Amino acid sequence: MAFDDVVKLLALSPSTHTEALAAAAVEPAAGRVDPTFSFVRDEGLVECSAPGVSKASALKVVMAERGIDSGQAMAFGDMPNDLPMLRLVGHPYVMANGHRIMLEAGFPIAGYSDDGAVGAVIDRMLHIAGPRRP
Structure with missing residues (x-):
C-alpha cells in the first residue's frame, strides 16, 4: 500500500x-x-x-448524490470530530452529554444520547413538516 x-x-x-x-x-x-x-x-x-476526509466530506457526497440541500439536512454530534459535519448542515444538534467543546460551540442541544434525544428531535421535525403519511 x-x-x-x-x-x-x-x-x-x-x-x-x-x-x-x-x-x-x-x-x-x-x-x-x-x-x-x-x-x-x-x-x-x-x-x-487525510485532509478532506471526514464525516462532513462523506455527508457532502451523500447529499449531492441525493440532491439534498445542506440547509435542509440534520446532523447530531457529541465529539470534536463531529464539528465540521455540524457546521455543514442547516439543522445541527449537539448531544447534552457531549464533549465540552461541542456544548460551547453554540449549536442547539438535542438532549441526552441515552434518553432517546435523537428520535425526539426527529419526531418534532417531522411534526413541524406536516402529518405523517402511512
Missing part, C-alpha cells in the same frame, strides 16, 4: 491525555493531516485523517 492510500492514522500516547495530545498535534500536522478525537481517555488517542 502506498502512503497516499492512507486516510487515517491513529496517534497514541500512554502519558498524554487525549485533549493535550490533540492540541499538541495541530502545529506539526500543518495541514498534512487533520487531527481530531472522538472520545477522551487518559492515554491519549488522536485520529489524524
Whole structure:
C-alpha cells in the first residue's frame, strides 16, 4: 500500500491525555493531516485523517448524490470530530452529554444520547413538516 492510500492514522500516547495530545498535534500536522478525537481517555488517542476526509466530506457526497440541500439536512454530534459535519448542515444538534467543546460551540442541544434525544428531535421535525403519511 502506498502512503497516499492512507486516510487515517491513529496517534497514541500512554502519558498524554487525549485533549493535550490533540492540541499538541495541530502545529506539526500543518495541514498534512487533520487531527481530531472522538472520545477522551487518559492515554491519549488522536485520529489524524487525510485532509478532506471526514464525516462532513462523506455527508457532502451523500447529499449531492441525493440532491439534498445542506440547509435542509440534520446532523447530531457529541465529539470534536463531529464539528465540521455540524457546521455543514442547516439543522445541527449537539448531544447534552457531549464533549465540552461541542456544548460551547453554540449549536442547539438535542438532549441526552441515552434518553432517546435523537428520535425526539426527529419526531418534532417531522411534526413541524406536516402529518405523517402511512
